[in-house]
Amino acid sequence: MTTLLRQRMIDAMVLRGFRPRTQVSYLRAVSQMARHYHRSPELITDQEVQAYLLHLVRDRQLARTSVNQVSSATRFLICEVLGQADRRSRIPMALTPQRLPEVLSRAEVAAVLAAPMSLKARTLLMTAYATGMRVSELCNLRGCDIDSSPDRMCIRVVAGKGGHDRYSLLTPELLEQLRLYWRQCRRHARPEDWLFPARLDPSKALDTRSAGRYFHIARNAAGIDKVGGIHTMRHCFATHLLEAGVDLNSISQLLGHAVRADRTLTSGSNFSRRQHDGSVCFPESVGLTCKVRVLSMTAAQFKP
Numbered sequence: 001m002t003t004l005l006r007q008r009m010i011d012a013m014v015l016r017g018f019r020p021r022t023q024v025s026y027l028r029a030v031s032q033m034a035r036h037y038h039r040s041p042e043l044i045t046d047q048e049v050q051a052y053l054l055h056l057v058r059d060r061q062l063a064r065t066s067v068n069q070v071s072s073a074t075r076f077l078i079c080e081v082l083g084q085a086d087r088r089s090r091i092p093m094a095l096t097p098q099r100l101p102e103v104l105s106r107a108e109v110a111a112v113l114a115a116p117m118s119l120k121a122r123t124l125l126m127t128a129y130a131t132g133m134r135v136s137e138l139c140n141l142r143g144c145d146i147d148s149s150p151d152r153m154c155i156r157v158v159a160g161k162g163g164h165d166r167y168s169l170l171t172p173e174l175l176e177q178l179r180l181y182w183r184q185c186r187r188h189a190r191p192e193d194w195l196f197p198a199r200l201d202p203s204k205a206l207d208t209r210s211a212g213r214y215f216h217i218a219r220n221a222a223g224i225d226k227v228g229g230i231h232t233m234r235h236c237f238a239t240h241l242l243e244a245g246v247d248l249n250s251i252s253q254l255l256g257h258a259v260r261a262d263r264t265l266t267s268g269s270n271f272s273r274r275q276h277d278g279s280v281c282f283p284e285s286v287g288l289t290c291k292v293r294v295l296s297m298t299a300a301q302f303k304p
Contacts, residue, residue: 005042006031009081016080017163021136029073041074042082046090049074053092064096101235102226109236111222112215121214123181124196124206128215128230131155131168132237132255135230139206143182144191148175160256168254 006027013023033052034041044052053071056062071093079085104112113126128138137157145156147170154167178195186193189202196206215230226232234255241251 026073115218115221128233141195
């Protein structure tokens, strides 16, 4: 891909608020297709795009989601950057199979969190399970995102998926673990510093792949053979809340999923709590047994 076309594509993605990871993925997908045909992607025909997608499916045996990402990147380049929207229907998107994740039981989660690991790894995995955050959201946490005021007890997720902020749970037991970790591993850090910094360069956030390795090492040490990565902890958080009787809308808000238009959204400085009958017992063996108060957040009404 030529430097000029590449910059045009970058500018178009920046204007539309694409996240850096999405920008990198789109550029990589289009560049690989250009190298495959040894020409600029703006000269590649619709038939060649379809042939390339077939090559990815049949020869390279990529997952449908990976192939769809290439299709999305190509559609964006052709329709949004080159302004040829009439070609969109000729760049196919495959139907992807919907598979249920393998959710760990409470005992299996306890075994994972009790496995031999560093204090940093244990704190990160405990935070993943106790808050249900995405791995990218975990890695981008800062010390100042932890609000331990007795009347709040929440963790702020800044610029989560889709660029949306939200609040997640902070249990007393998780707060105790975070304070232990901060005293022993981050005692010279400032509140605005990364909560989980990279090992070699503390000025950078921990890489998501490193966080994923923490989970795989702990899962293998616990002798659990279920498939799945660190995102499994997010599935466990939601499933265990649901099994405890928490309603789906509250769980969706905690996970940062889209909610119905007739429901109010979170206000950054004003929200109320609602106690549910259901409770979630986090693994007692690692000191996380508690009743979780699920946040029901209502937006403050502002007048212009």
